[in-house]
Amino acid sequence: xxxxxxxxxxxEQTVKDSDVVLVDFWAAWCGxxxxxxxxxxxxxxxxxxxxxxxxxxxxxxxxxxxxGITSIPTLMIFRENVLVxxxxxxxxxxxxxxxxxxxxALDMDDVRAQLAAHQTVS
Numbered sequence: 155x156x157x158x159x160x161x162x163x164x165x166e167q168t169v170k171d172s173d174v175v176l177v178d179f180w181a182a183w184c185g186x187x188x189x190x191x192x193x194x195x196x197x198x199x200x201x202x203x204x205x206x207x208x209x210x211x212x213x214x215x216x217x218x219x220x221x222g223i224t225s226i227p228t229l230m231i232f233r234e235n236v237l238v239x240x241x242x243x244x245x246x247x248x249x250x251x252x253x254x255x256x257x258x259a260l261d262m263d264d265v266r267a268q269l270a271a272h273q274t275v276s
Contacts, residue, residue: 160207172205179228187227190244
């Protein structure tokens with residue numbers, strides 16, 4: 155699957171409609187972002203069933219702020235419309251592939267139960 159450019163208009167629906175979504179928050183002036191881009195793109199070719207999205211934080215400042223982005227690149231992974239990973243920093247290919255495997259392996263019923271239990275405590 156090719157990489158999808160996500161905007162404020164498309165972000166929520168993309169996450170809602172897809173099983174696994176990786177989102178790279180980046181900017182053209184960011185050196186680590188430019189270094190991570192080929193890794194992100196190469197990995198997207200290996201996982202056609204996963205949506206790989208990019209958010210240009212310069213063009214989508216409101217979306218980046220809503221997502222709480224304070225450092226770029228930041229990678230987020232959504233599984234079944236639930237944020238399961240969010241960390242700043244560029245990753246090497248094998249680490250990115252490991253994260254995809256971990257996201258796929260999650261028991262989402264258990265994740266939702268843990269989230270619900272945490273929300274009732276908070």
